[in-house]
Amino acid sequence: MIKRCLILCLAVFFAATAQVFSQDDLMDLFGEEEPKTEFAYASFKSTRICIGQSIENPPNGNLIFVVSHHFGTINQGFYEFFGLDQATTRIGFEYGINDWIAIGIGRSTLKKTFDGFAKIKILRQSSGARNMPVSVSYFGSTAINSLKWQDPDRQNYFTSRMSYAHQILIARKFSNALTFQLMPTLIHRNLVERDVDENDVFSIGAGGRVKISNRVSINAEYYYLIPGQTADDYYNTFTIGFDIETGGHIFQLFATNGRGAIEEYYIPQSSGSWLNGDIHIGFNITRSFTVKQPRRKP
């Protein structure tokens, strides 16, 4: 009797284990997942780290509306309400034409400037079937200031209004929380104010972000001017701030010694230094609109 019981128990046990195994066996039918190329995404929450460009493009078919606001310097004290009484603004639109190319336009109050840019992905960080340690993008921008000529009687050329920025953005998303980016930059001004000023200014930028929660990150960027006349006369630009993401909006708040919201201005002509308290508080508000639906499978 005992033996019988034992055998029965054993049989039940076998049957039970067989069942458990069979579910896992069913799982095995799916086979090994084919190694796919997985691209890094959301290296930054916004297309800007703070003021400067991040590796992110507007997604394919998405229109991004950006309002950038930069106040005056906080060391002006209470009379100027720590700079809040003065402000320069840039209003801009950016659009992702496809997965690789984005274009944008903008208008800044600073020097009444129009700007247009293109941002093109060259490499995308990926893992899996194809490994790529970094993402690389090219950013090129043209700015046209539309101020009245200082001396209308002089022979003035339209080209004198133009300046250009070229950047290579090299970024790596090390983890979900940490992204680091390098941005070698060339700024070219067709016309500069003084004889000694350089038309071409080289700079190396470095920036990154650390996420402190799923929706908030701390960002910083630093543009180092390569030694030369500009580096002697102006300060390197340092910006620190944070991103707050709320659904379709991204709110970026930052402090910087740079002026203006475009590369042509905030990199080569930062006349104020952090140590002297020439710090501008600023913010970007970003709103994303889906203009073109991505293709959908049947």
Add this chain to the structure above:
Amino acid sequence: MKKNISIMILALLVTATAFGQNYVTKTGHIKFYSETPIETIEAHNYSVNSAINPVSGDFVFKVLVKSFEFEKALMQEHFNENYMESDKYPNAVFKGKIANVADIDFAKDGTYDAVVKGDLSIHGVTKAVEEKGTFTVKDGKIQGRSVFNVPLEDYEIKVPGAVKKQISESIEISVDVMLEEVQNP
């Protein structure tokens, strides 16, 4: 004594043969649907893995969370980054059984009501679930369909206050899988 052993062997054999005729798909469809007065969010996954053993009634799913496609790129990014945390929890898995497998004749064409019981793992949280659905058998294929709701709270998926009105507390999941027989080696 001998009889018992033979029963045991028979039992083993039966379970062993049960492995023989599984049905499987890698291109199943799952729709994700959230509706509130403010916003409707819909996403589709067309690469759902599912397999069924018609004899034992074992029924499993494996879904790569990142394969959900949303209308808006930003939604997809937030879905993976903020809510599902797909890097940490890449797959959603269901392991279960058809509770009323005896009522379903998978050899005969027709539509059968089914109750499926098992463990659903999403976002690193496993919960016992029981859902109703139908199986349609036709031309040697089994089509499984079900619509059910998944409360976000059950799987510790947190929605911040600012977007609470845009995302439904309970997500409607529609499953549609067409399983085909596999010859096991």
